[in-house]
Amino acid sequence: MQAQKTGDGEQELYAAHQKIYPREVTGYFTRLRMLSVVVLLGIYYLTPLLRWDGRQALLFDLPARKFYIFGLTLWPQDFIYLAALLILAGLSLFFFTALVGRVWCGYACPQTVWTEAYLWMERKIEGKRSKRMKLDKAPNSAAKIRTKALKHTVWIIFSLWTGFTFVGYFTPIDQLAAKLFSASLGPWETFWILFYSFATYGNAGFMREQVCKYMCPYARFQSAMFDSDTLIVAYHPERGEPRGSRRRGTDLQKAGLGDCIDCNVCVQVCPTGIDIRDGLQYECIACSACIDACDEIMDKVSYPRGLIRYTTENSAQGKKQHILRPRVIVYAAILLILCGTLLTNLLLRVPLELDVIRDRNTLYRETREGLIENVYTLKILNMDSKPHQYTLTADGIDGMKLVTDEPEIVVPAGAVQELIVRLQADEFNMESRSVAVNFYLQANEANHLKTVEEARFVGPGKT
Amino acid sequence: MQAPIPDNMPRSHLVISVLWPSFGTAIIATGLFFSAFHPRDLVPFDLDIDVSPIAAYSIGFFLFWLLGIVSSYGTLYFTISNARFVGNQEN
Ligand code: SF4
Numbered sequence: 001m002q003a004q005k006t007g008d009g010e011q012e013l014y015a016a017h018q019k020i021y022p023r024e025v026t027g028y029f030t031r032l033r034m035l036s037v038v039v040l041l042g043i044y045y046l047t048p049l050l051r052w053d054g055r056q057a058l059l060f061d062l063p064a065r066k067f068y069i070f071g072l073t074l075w076p077q078d079f080i081y082l083a084a085l086l087i088l089a090g091l092s093l094f095f096f097t098a099l100v101g102r103v104w105c106g107y108a109c110p111q112t113v114w115t116e117a118y119l120w121m122e123r124k125i126e127g128k129r130s131k132r133m134k135l136d137k138a139p140n141s142a143a144k145i146r147t148k149a150l151k152h153t154v155w156i157i158f159s160l161w162t163g164f165t166f167v168g169y170f171t172p173i174d175q176l177a178a179k180l181f182s183a184s185l186g187p188w189e190t191f192w193i194l195f196y197s198f199a200t201y202g203n204a205g206f207m208r209e210q211v212c213k214y215m216c217p218y219a220r221f222q223s224a225m226f227d228s229d230t231l232i233v234a235y236h237p238e239r240g241e242p243r244g245s246r247r248r249g250t251d252l253q254k255a256g257l258g259d260c261i262d263c264n265v266c267v268q269v270c271p272t273g274i275d276i277r278d279g280l281q282y283e284c285i286a287c288s289a290c291i292d293a294c295d296e297i298m299d300k301v302s303y304p305r306g307l308i309r310y311t312t313e314n315s316a317q318g319k320k321q322h323i324l325r326p327r328v329i330v331y332a333a334i335l336l337i338l339c340g341t342l343l344t345n346l347l348l349r350v351p352l353e354l355d356v357i358r359d360r361n362t363l364y365r366e367t368r369e370g371l372i373e374n375v376y377t378l379k380i381l382n383m384d385s386k387p388h389q390y391t392l393t394a395d396g397i398d399g400m401k402l403v404t405d406e407p408e409i410v411v412p413a414g415a416v417q418e419l420i421v422r423l424q425a426d427e428f429n430m431e432s433r434s435v436a437v438n439f440y441l442q443a444n445e446a447n448h449l450k451t452v453e454e455a456r457f458v459g460p461g462k463t
Numbered sequence: 464m465q466a467p468i469p470d471n472m473p474r475s476h477l478v479i480s481v482l483w484p485s486f487g488t489a490i491i492a493t494g495l496f497f498s499a500f501h502p503r504d505l506v507p508f509d510l511d512i513d514v515s516p517i518a519a520y521s522i523g524f525f526l527f528w529l530l531g532i533v534s535s536y537g538t539l540y541f542t543i544s545n546a547r548f549v550g551n552q553e554n
């Protein structure tokens with residue numbers, strides 16, 4: 001099924017690009033798709049404006065090296081959580097692809113979502129498919145230039161807003177807006193806003209289906225995730241063929257015709273410009289535009305709907321359909337385990353870190369009382385959203401004393417505090433030249449906020 | 464045997480096939496690198512230069528991208544030249 005295209009597909013891959021003018025569609029799946037587009041765009045543009053605890057709710061604050069995800073604050077040390085989150089996203093893609101095919105492509109991929117938005121603007125300004133094609137072919141005139149200029153202006157404004165929002169995920173958006181209006185944006189902020197705007201403008205305005213065809217790795221390895229029970233958009237050749245135009249009321253039996261009236265509407269609506277009647281192709285983003293289009297035609301000629309429809313290879317061939325199959329179960333199991341692990345780890349995560357660095361200049365000193373003294377620099381990282389007061393203790397050698405000049409250890413929320421401490425111990429209590437000691441740090445009013453860190457205590461050694 | 468890369472492959476596709484994978488790699492590399500190192504600690508010899516974090520990340524990103532471009536271009540170059548070589552031998 002997949003292979004049938006690749007023989008001459010190679011040739012096609014490198015054929016000169018022809019601009020595609022997707023025809024407008026209406027219908028159930030189109031409405032569903034538009035709903036998804038609107039919701040996703042809404043989420044994208046509005047999320048940076050949400051507030052939480054007096055700060056931006058979702059902010060990957062690169063300058064401050066902190067990620068705020070609603071109530072959670074992640075530090076560079078917590079990098080593993082983000083990596084796990086990305087792996088989780090990748091796995092979900094596998095899972096959903098096995099189950100329902102390329103719904104991601106048709107309904108949720110940013111490439112599709114923004115392309116739809118830009119197409120919508122294009123339609124509002126330049127008109128329907130036939131009008132757009134005529135406009136492009138027409139010689140330059142004042143009216144044509146005006147229409148084109150309007151379209152590009154609207155596109156560019158929308159792109160700039162998109163770029164601004166994007167940068168607003170990485171540096172506080174209110175400050176960014178303030179800087180924008182006082183014309184004091186930094187060079188790099190300006191650069192990234194323009195960079196992302198340009199990428200959006202290019203991808204959604206011009207590249208469109210070519211991104212899916214030539215740049216998207218997912219489209220290429222879809223066959224690895226597909227099986228005969230995966231939901232696909234398919235044409236029903238037994239019912240449709242032989243295709244051909246006909247007069248209303250023709251007896252199909254007598255004329256020897258199938259249900260396809262060969263009106264080509266399914267090709268015209270396709271955003272990737274393929275003919276679904278040629279079978280499953282990797283270019284198909286499963287947007288279901290051809291389903292809605294063909295259903296409308298079927299209604300017009302009063303044939304039953306569903307000549308092009310969502311189906312699976314098995315059910316199209318009249319075989320039994322399996323929703324729960326090993327592949328799906330394995331993906332689901334891995335997904336569940338990973339989700340569970342991530343969640344428990346996040347819940348059990350202690351937002352406190354202690355780093356102990358031994359003084360590198362002197363191994364040890366002897367105090368006036370004849371005790372051995374080691375000096376350490378402690379770095380306390382309070383990753384919580386509240387300030388805390390901590391108690392520091394240490395053990396490892398009998399009678400060891402901990403001395404520090406700070407009367408109390410208070411670390412503000414999301415801050416690092418350095419602290420010099422000295423450990424003093426009697427040489428006779430040391431079992432060897434270098435002994436392991438432990439530092440315990442405990443927040444005073446929060447029992448769960450505690451951590452241990454090991455260090456070495458060095459003495460002159462037994463003589 | 465047909466050469467694996469047809470000579471009629473548009474230049475734009477070749478350019479994309481170099482720029483695009485290296486772009487993705489650069490994002491991952493930048494993320495990994497800067498979660499391990501703070502830009503402030505990377506200034507060599509205690510030089511007194513003050514770069515904003517955003518500038519540091521951006522420059523880091525472009526350096527990684529450049530590195531990826533060099534690597535992707537190398538792969539492309541060898542693939543094409545080897546394909547031509549094999550093609551010539553068979554003719
Ligand atoms: S829209 Fe339906 S009837 Fe028209 S050509 Fe396509 S498959 Fe045939």
Ligand code: SF4
Nearest residue numbers: 270284285287288290
């Ligand atoms: S073939 Fe149909 S479902 Fe596939 S991309 Fe084209 S219109 Fe969308």
